[in-house]
Amino acid sequence: MEQSKEFHLSFSRIAIYEACPLRYKFIYIDKLPTAERSYFSFGNTIHKVLELFYHPEHNFVVLKKPPSEYLNELLEKNWISVGYKSKKEEEKAKEEARRILLKFYRENIFGFKPARFVEKNFSFNVGEFKVIGRIDRVDEDNNGFKIIDYKTNRILPRLFKEIDLLQPAIYYMAAKRALGIENVNSVSLFFVRFNEEITFDLKEEFLKKSEEKIVKTGEAILRGDFEPRPNGKCSTCEFRGICPVFKEK
């Protein structure tokens, strides 16, 4: 059971537990290594590039650099090679990243404003549980603030499950409780491949439900509820070989 003083929750921990409690146990309690995946490297690279591009003090305006060249420079410097099966696959992915950033540049450069914060860490409590995380970008917006989280999904989601909305809810709570931002005007997920921003209307009732979800998940983990929950991603789960659901078969 995970009971140490260091125990904390985050959106990704809750999402992993929600998908399969046993997988959560393998990762966070047994601390088994997870598979290196190229899509994590790709997503982390894009996040880093955009973090630096919107940096409040070191953006291209301050550095006096042409923005599109600067985006490419950032891509080269921050490219993460981990998880690609071959050099060819990696080069293809890098080319795709260049295309995405060029599209991003063309469609966003005219409204460019440096962020107020980038990659802002937070920590706050919900009941007895500590929730930690990091907000990608906080912009000033009409006497208030706008929270943006980048996504590099290949498919633009049109429907969101309750668990997907937990992330914006956590950011909203974090901005108010941990970062001292009172007037949060909006929380958006920005789908970089599509240059599309989806903004959520987080009603009080939903925020309350989100808090309950956090507490419920924390309690289940402390109780040691780690039943396997077979799901659509079992075929790519790195623990399939030791998972009782598949081992017995």
Ligand code: SF4
């Ligand atoms: S194979 Fe499926 S059921 Fe087993 S641990 Fe992985 S995600 Fe859970």
